[in-house]
Amino acid sequence: MFQHSGVTILSNRAENAPQPNQPPPAGQQPVRIARTRDIDEQAALLRGWNQSYDQISAGSFQGTFLEATLDRVHLFREVTSNALYQTGILSAGTVAVGVPLALRGNATFCGRRCDGSQLHVFSGDDAFEFFSPCGLDIAGFVFDEEDFYGALTADEQEIMVHALGKPHLRSVTPQGADRLRQLFAHVCDELTQSPAIAIAPNRLSAMTRDIASALAGALAFERADAGDPVPEPRRSRIVRQARELAAQGHDGGAITVEELCRSVGVSRRALQYCFLETLGIGPSAYLRAVRLNGARRAIRHATSVADAAALWGFWHFGRFARDYKSMFGELPSEAFRRVHG
Missing domain, CATH: 2.60.120.10 (Jelly Rolls)
Known part of the structure; x- marks a missing residue:
């Protein structure tokens, strides 16, 4: 082995x-x-x-x-x-x-x-x-x-x-x-x-x-963004646009950070800066929270926890269970039994 x-x-x-x-x-x-x-x-x-x-x-x-x-x-x-x-x-x-x-x-x-x-x-x-x-x-x-x-x-x-x-x-x-x-x-x-x-x-x-x-994301680390940090008024607009895009449905597990960057027209570092300065968390953490909330709602109608997780792009079910419990205070299996009896 x-x-x-x-x-x-x-x-x-x-x-x-x-x-x-x-x-x-x-x-x-x-x-x-x-x-x-x-x-x-x-x-x-x-x-x-x-x-x-x-x-x-x-x-x-x-x-x-x-x-x-x-x-x-x-x-x-x-x-x-x-x-x-x-x-x-x-x-x-x-x-x-x-x-x-x-x-x-x-x-x-x-x-x-x-x-x-x-x-x-x-x-x-x-x-x-x-x-x-x-x-x-x-x-x-x-x-x-x-x-x-x-x-x-x-x-x-x-x-x-x-x-x-x-x-x-x-x-x-x-x-x-x-x-x-x-x-x-x-x-x-x-x-x-x-x-x-x-x-x-x-x-x-x-x-x-x-x-x-x-x-x-790892390979892009060495690149330094040119120019001054994103001005404060633009930061909130960028984050608002990104949040609206994240809320617009999903396809195989919600929108990605890369797709947000392309849609909003900023670099990965700029998006990271805007989210940290505005919400106090990075875009990856925010999108993961969106996906967890989506899976929580999907559990109400899904035939299994696995189906609800997969619908929102969670493929490692052990990690999904840990993240779900950390976010909502209960395991997804407990939420499923509570909803479906």
């Missing part, structure tokens, strides 16, 4: 796994795991990366590779026992980003020292090189470029075209990195415990949307 953050992967086979960004064939598990004792076999597990590994530290090698394939995103987790010199180059039209789960010791990525706090951008026109230490544990997210850019605001698309042009290390906030780690754990948790999610389009769409949003 393979464990991290409460995730247990029960499958121990990776034969006939689909190519990245392709859904698994009918009957195959959406989460797979492979174990190796050979660095060349380990390097070949990420198909399409043209990787080569050289072992730097002495001792027998052991590697583990986990992969999960959704409708439009491929996730992986790689654990390697020895220090390695890794090189590779991805195919054009691919966005691939890694977030370390454990990275201790001397390590460099594309000529820069890394300490586990940065994101690793693997994709781009050039090859990447990675001197990884013993005991590396890294999770990764792979998107088609077109799908990923669709999750960005207009200003982020412009900066990301250049930022993702070459492999590099990218600074992120601790919160942004932690959100990606938690999402990876939650996705693997759901796919392992509820394999039916692999054929549930609404839940898959919500899951993919959340991953793209978290990745876009």
